[in-house]
Amino acid sequence: MLEFIGPDELDDEEETVAPDVPFDDALLAAVGGMENVTVENLSRKGSSAVLEEMATSRWLAPLSQEPYTFMEGPYEPRANNAMREDYPGLFDGQYGPTQAAMAAATTPAGAIFYFMTPELWDDVARASEDYFAEKIDERVDGQYERQVARERKKPGYRRQTREQIRVKLE
Numbered sequence: 421m422l423e424f425i426g427p428d429e430l431d432d433e434e435e436t437v438a439p440d441v442p443f444d445d446a447l448l449a450a451v452g453g454m455e456n457v458t459v460e461n462l463s464r465k466g467s468s469a470v471l472e473e474m475a476t477s478r479w480l481a482p483l484s485q486e487p488y489t490f491m492e493g494p495y496e497p498r499a500n501n502a503m504r505e506d507y508p509g510l511f512d513g514q515y516g517p518t519q520a521a522m523a524a525a526t527t528p529a530g531a532i533f534y535f536m537t538p539e540l541w542d543d544v545a546r547a548s549e550d551y552f553a554e555k556i557d558e559r560v561d562g563q564y565e566r567q568v569a570r571e572r573k574k575p576g577y578r579r580q581t582r583e584q585i586r587v588k589l590e
Contacts, residue, residue, distance in 0.1 A: 446470055560585050 448454060450470040451461045462471060504510060517525070524534030533541075560582055567579035580588070 444470075444474065447474070556586065556589060559589060563589075 443454065443457060447470050448457070451457055462468065504512065521531075521534060523530075525531040536544075563585050564579070564582050567577075567585075571577050571579045
């Protein structure tokens, strides 16, 4: 027997949430309760027998149903211009990517930077600058060690001081 919730019982201000679909008692018993309804448990031998039986004996009729108001009447197709009447400010010009967007999308990085908001650009720039400041000592040490190694191989080469390298990097 179906139990209906009338439209006057629903508050327009409340967000309606679709109800959970109840599982068959035999299925829940076979897997050991609702928390055990998983692919792994349903593929075990005892559980798969229940599913095979359901496949041949068909699903049971639902015990309750909570229809939404718009589902109570028969379906009526809308006119082609219904959207324009309901939403008069709706854009009706040409659509599709602009020439600028197509030009930017020739590379993945170009597409990202084209659609990225200025706030996100600022966040990325700030994070990059912070990372640069955190790693400056490692970079200076690495370049200094490479210059020392090059100086050993090539006697005419003169390495820079760590401070000179730091100034050059900053």
